[in-house]
Amino acid sequence: MTEIIPLPGTHCRYWCIDRCLYKIRLNPGLERDVCCQVLERLEHCFDDHVLRCECFGLSAEKSGLIWKQRMRQVLEGVWDCPDYQVTGDLDQDHVCAHLFEDICLLRLPRCSGRCRYFELWIK
Numbered sequence: 001m002t003e004i005i006p007l008p009g010t011h012c013r014y015w016c017i018d019r020c021l022y023k024i025r026l027n028p029g030l031e032r033d034v035c036c037q038v039l040e041r042l043e044h045c046f047d048d049h050v051l052r053c054e055c056f057g058l059s060a061e062k063s064g065l066i067w068k069q070r071m072r073q074v075l076e077g078v079w080d081c082p083d084y085q086v087t088g089d090l091d092q093d094h095v096c097a098h099l100f101e102d103i104c105l106l107r108l109p110r111c112s113g114r115c116r117y118f119e120l121w122i123k
């Protein structure tokens with residue numbers, strides 16, 4: 001029997017570097033297991049930071065300045081993830097190539113080619 005090969009999903013609105021965003025677009029914010037683990041850890045650090053600043057009675061301004069510095073150190077340093085890959089984009093020197101919004105593309109399924117959820121991406 002002849003095997004049917006689907007057309008590529010590259011022009012689908014859910015397509016992103018060969019990964020399928022359909023599930024996460026359906027449940028925005030709910031699919032936490034697809035988030036970048038480095039950014040997730042940073043989020044937890046932020047919660048700790050806010051609590052600590054409250055304990056020490058720091059102003060929001062002072063607290064914000066300290067956090068900005070801390071965030072820069074983490075994001076511009078070595079990303080603590082075995083799958084981290086440098087983008088090669090000079091403007092985004094330290095950002096991981098697999099990062100899309102706050103999502104790790106490696107945690108999404110691959111696009112299987114045009115499927116029944118395919119929607120043409122129109123600019």
Ligand code: SF4
Pocket residue numbers: 035036037038039079081082083084085096097098099100103104105106
């Ligand atoms: S591969 Fe990149 S985007 Fe994915 S979790 Fe690691 S650092 Fe985050």
Ligand code: SF4
Pocket residue numbers: 008009012013014015016019020021022110111112113114115116117118119
């Ligand atoms: S064609 Fe289907 S599998 Fe591919 S990105 Fe679109 S919705 Fe996902």
